[in-house]
Amino acid sequence: MPRPAHSETKYRFATAFQRRLNPVMRRLPLQTLLETTGRTSGLPRRTPLGGRRVGDSFWLVSEFGERSQYVRNIQADPRVRVRLRGRWHTGTAHLLPDDDPIARLRALRSPNSVAVRVIGAGLLTVRVDLED
Template sequence: MARPPGPKVSGPREAQYLYLTTTGRRTGRPREIEIWFTRRDDRLYLVAEHRERAQWVRNLRALPRVNVRVGKRSFPATARLIDARSEHELARAVKALSERKYGWGNGLVVELTPAGTKS
């Protein structure tokens, strides 16, 4: 079965981090952070160590449209906070991926869906 169209988010060797640009909820200005990520299916996942206290999480809660840069590729995406109570299996799987990649995976899981990716 053909993979749905959407940006290629990694090359042959998975990058260690990505750059996430949110829009400041108060200033309206772009705010960029460097952050570890994992990939599952057509989505990218972040783990916010400081959960809802992280400024970037507060920004994307206010405006979930973000820009993502992985290596030389840049693309728009939509962010979604994963509720571990209602999406326990997904949260657990993402945390396990992060544990394998970085040796750490505790925090709030955030899903990034690249524009053009089918639901």
């Protein structure tokens, strides 16, 4: 099924913007980062993002669902690390296509959640079960 033109425009705009912003965001010591293993390169890939820790899980919503590179990396290898408040945690990521991503964003309540709702198309909930 073809994607609506506005979804494609949002995707292109967001990825171009993030390509410039993400290298800066990765350097901020308290920025939340998701580290996946590149599905082709096998190298660590760090993505700045928003989300929230709830108990032993970290929740986030991918703004472009399975089109997001980090989601594709999770599909290939769900073992990830999450940097929260400057500390790294290992975990296993789970894609939750049956979860309501809009309700999840409301529950996460962060400025990032607003941006994901406005910019995103094809939202997908991700839960990382933290091991430490």
